[in-house]
Amino acid sequence: xxxxxxxxxxxxxxxxxxxxxxxxxxxxxxxxxxxxxxxxxxxxxxxxxxxxxxxxxxxxxxxxxxxxxxxxxxxxxxxxxxxxxxxxxxxxxxxxxxxxxxxxxxxxxxxxxxxxxxxxxxxxxxxxxxxxxxxxxxxxxxx
Amino acid sequence: xxxxxxxxxxxxxxxxxxxxxxxxxxxxxxxxxxxxxxxxxxxxxxxxxxxxxxxxxxxxxxxxxxxxxxxxxxxxxxxxxxxxxxxxxxxxxxxxxxxxxxxxxxxxxxxxxxxxxxxxx
Numbered sequence: 001x002x003x004x005x006x007x008x009x010x011x012x013x014x015x016x017x018x019x020x021x022x023x024x025x026x027x028x029x030x031x032x033x034x035x036x037x038x039x040x041x042x043x044x045x046x047x048x049x050x051x052x053x054x055x056x057x058x059x060x061x062x063x064x065x066x067x068x069x070x071x072x073x074x075x076x077x078x079x080x081x082x083x084x085x086x087x088x089x090x091x092x093x094x095x096x097x098x099x100x101x102x103x104x105x106x107x108x109x110x111x112x113x114x115x116x117x118x119x120x121x122x123x124x125x126x127x128x129x130x131x132x133x134x135x136x137x138x139x140x141x142x143x
Numbered sequence: 144x145x146x147x148x149x150x151x152x153x154x155x156x157x158x159x160x161x162x163x164x165x166x167x168x169x170x171x172x173x174x175x176x177x178x179x180x181x182x183x184x185x186x187x188x189x190x191x192x193x194x195x196x197x198x199x200x201x202x203x204x205x206x207x208x209x210x211x212x213x214x215x216x217x218x219x220x221x222x223x224x225x226x227x228x229x230x231x232x233x234x235x236x237x238x239x240x241x242x243x244x245x246x247x248x249x250x251x252x253x254x255x256x257x258x259x260x261x262x263x264x
Binding site for chain 2 (some may be wrong): 036038039042043046047050053054056057058059060063097100101103104107
């Protein structure tokens with residue numbers, strides 16, 4: 001093996017704490033990471049979402065159980081925890097949806113420069129958080 | 144060898160058409176439209192929304208058909224997404240295969256439950 005090939009850096013076995021934390025994380029990358037994380041969260045909580053759908057539409061009685069989950073809690077979970085989980089779902093849905101629309105826009109516009117990527121990523125983050133705050137305030141009964 | 148990329152790409156035959164990339168966008172668009180329809184229906188309700196108003200949003204036949212299609216789209220979309228996640232982090236192959244099979248069972252089970260709810264409406 002020659003001297004030159006010996007000294008080449010090897011990009012395998014990346015260490016999470018030593019290497020990954022030195023990566024720059026541009027806004028577009030942050031949106032991408034959160035797109036995946038929000039999708040995974042909604043995947044894991046899918047049975048809970050269907051439970052909410054089931055209880056809310058099946059009958060008057062089940063609608064009462066649906067409402068009670070937010071007022072008195074559900075099973076071993078207190079009401080504030082249920083609301084917190086639903087708030088996480090609201091944010092996940094909004095972020096995933098807006099980040100998805102961003103993808104569609106970039107697909108059809110053929111307009112993917114660094115600036116556009118950064119700008120649309122910033123819009124995605126701000127819009128999803130603002131809408132989450134508006135709906136979250138309603139969820140926690142602030143208006 | 145004949146050029147088969149760019150504007151000369153062959154667009155007939157198998158392995159061309161609704162691939163995962165396009166399926167992800169088509170299913171996403173369907174869910175986006177569904178979200179807007181439900182949102183508009185909620186906003187059109189006058190007064191507080193009780194059981195009758197909420198269940199009424201989903202009770203018409205066209206809405207049931209649309210909701211059915213959206214559940215299929217959701218399961219398909221989640222499958223493409225989760226398979227991508229397992230392809231990135233699910234190592235070695237045996238672990239990935241197990242996770243993919245569990246994902247399929249999870250998603251198909253959820254779809255069955257959602258259909259059951261829809262058909263009782």
